[in-house]
Amino acid sequence: MTTVQFLVPVRDAERKVFDRVLELADGFGAVAGDYDERAEIAVGHLDALHDADLDRAVLPERVGGLGLSYSVFGRLVCALAAADPSTATIWTMHAGSGVALAEITFDTLGAYFAEEFLVGKRFANALSEPASGNRFLNPQQEAVAVDGGWALTGAKRFVSGSEIADYLLVNALVDGVPTFFGVVPDDTVTVIPIWDTLGLRATRSQLLAFERTVLRAEYRGRRPGPGDFAVIPAGLPAISLGIADAALAALVEHARSRVILGAPLSHQQWVQHEVADVQIRLAAAHALYERALWEADNALPSFFPNLSRAKYLANKVAVDVAQLGVRVGGASGYLKTSPIQRHLRDAEAGQLMAYSTEVLAGVIGAEVLGVPLPE
Numbered sequence: 001m002t003t004v005q006f007l008v009p010v011r012d013a014e015r016k017v018f019d020r021v022l023e024l025a026d027g028f029g030a031v032a033g034d035y036d037e038r039a040e041i042a043v044g045h046l047d048a049l050h051d052a053d054l055d056r057a058v059l060p061e062r063v064g065g066l067g068l069s070y071s072v073f074g075r076l077v078c079a080l081a082a083a084d085p086s087t088a089t090i091w092t093m094h095a096g097s098g099v100a101l102a103e104i105t106f107d108t109l110g111a112y113f114a115e116e117f118l119v120g121k122r123f124a125n126a127l128s129e130p131a132s133g134n135r136f137l138n139p140q141q142e143a144v145a146v147d148g149g150w151a152l153t154g155a156k157r158f159v160s161g162s163e164i165a166d167y168l169l170v171n172a173l174v175d176g177v178p179t180f181f182g183v184v185p186d187d188t189v190t191v192i193p194i195w196d197t198l199g200l201r202a203t204r205s206q207l208l209a210f211e212r213t214v215l216r217a218e219y220r221g222r223r224p225g226p227g228d229f230a231v232i233p234a235g236l237p238a239i240s241l242g243i244a245d246a247a248l249a250a251l252v253e254h255a256r257s258r259v260i261l262g263a264p265l266s267h268q269q270w271v272q273h274e275v276a277d278v279q280i281r282l283a284a285a286h287a288l289y290e291r292a293l294w295e296a297d298n299a300l301p302s303f304f305p306n307l308s309r310a311k312y313l314a315n316k317v318a319v320d321v322a323q324l325g326v327r328v329g330g331a332s333g334y335l336k337t338s339p340i341q342r343h344l345r346d347a348e349a350g351q352l353m354a355y356s357t358e359v360l361a362g363v364i365g366a367e368v369l370g371v372p373l374p375e
């Protein structure tokens with residue numbers, strides 16, 4: 001295995017988890033296509049990641065974990081996504097909600113949620129709503145006061161890994177204010193099985209219905225904010241970068257092995273030029289992402305806007321690389337047996353996940369032009 005270099009100092013414990021996850025990723029990659037075909041969650045992969053201490057690693061030190069740096073975290077998600085983007089997505093959502101619940105309830109039940117996360121309980125983000133569009137932090141559904149908390153009737157959509165979750169991170173309006181809760185899904189929470197998608201099929205990001213589900217007062221947290229470990233914003237660019245890396249590797253392998261009129265496809269000039277174009281843009285996306293992670297590790301305020309830019313670029317480049325893969329792959333890349341078609345399907349999902357490239361373009365464009373954004 002080649003030794004990966006980081007822009008920040010890496011502790012031995014971080015390196016150990018990182019190396020172990022890289023080893024596991026090799027095995028995940030070999031079967032990712034099968035799980036995708038069956039649209040089945042690779043529960044064994046998630047168990048193996050937990051056993052490799054990844055959950056303890058991502059939990060910040062202040063809530064009892066190892067506290068991975070952003071730089072190591074980003075590389076980990078990227079490597080996982082290159083091998084198995086559905087597992088990478090479920091784990092990122094699980095880590096995002098588990099870490100968030102430990103942090104936002106720090107003064108009350110934080111230690112409890114941290115302990116549950118450390119022993120291997122599964123968490124999922126149930127934030128997106130039918131009427132909130134991409135603005136998943138702005139719930140539109142109002143929870144009404146009941147004994148012991150507030151009751152939510154409505155739906156949360158595209159909840160990755162929800163069918164295996166022990167806890168959900170849910171938001172709703174309480175007295176008109178977005179409010180966050182940990183929820184143990186009981187029989188008031190049901191799955192509406194819509195999940196049969198083009199890509200990231202093994203995430204099983206289902207639609208959940210809530211029927212007077214009690215959002216318990218003691219499981220209420222504060223709004224996530226600056227200073228919390230930003231798992232989802234830091235993880236989402238890596239999912240697209242990993243998919244793009246895998247798509248480029250599949251393209252290169254095909255171009256080198258496919259012989260047309262006596263010479264490998266890789267010798268054709270159009271292939272070289274187009275590969276140069278996507279490889280350079282992919283390297284630029286990685287560099288922007290690395291910079292944003294470094295800024296996050298150094299608590300520079302620019303890290304958040306740059307993570308948004310990195311997500312935008314990574315989402316777009318992943319689709320470009322994957323589309324080129326389909327052209328280079330020809331009809332053989334179009335066969336279900338080829339990973340090329342799966343990379344294209346998976347790449348499309350990155351730009352849909354919040355914040356979508358459209359929403360990001362609106363925010364970044366307004367910022368560049370000096371146009372004030374609504375609160």
Ligand SMILES: Cc1cc2nc3c(=O)[nH]c(=O)nc-3n(C[C@H](O)[C@H](O)[C@H](O)COP(=O)(O)OP(=O)(O)OC[C@H]3O[C@@H](n4cnc5c(N)ncnc54)[C@H](O)[C@@H]3O)c2cc1C
Nearest residue numbers: 093125126127128133134158159160200205353354356358
């Ligand atoms: C594979 C996958 C996994 C996901 N996992 C989770 C999860 O675990 N938890 C979770 O809570 N959510 C999850 N999501 C939901 C996701 O993050 C989005 O919030 C959700 O997809 C938005 O709804 P929609 O895709 O139907 O798009 P719509 O909101 O209907 O968007 C349609 C179009 O309108 C644009 N648009 C939407 N809102 C705005 C706006 N405010 N301004 C400008 N343009 C806008 C979009 O960019 C898009 O082009 C997942 C989605 C996918 C695809």
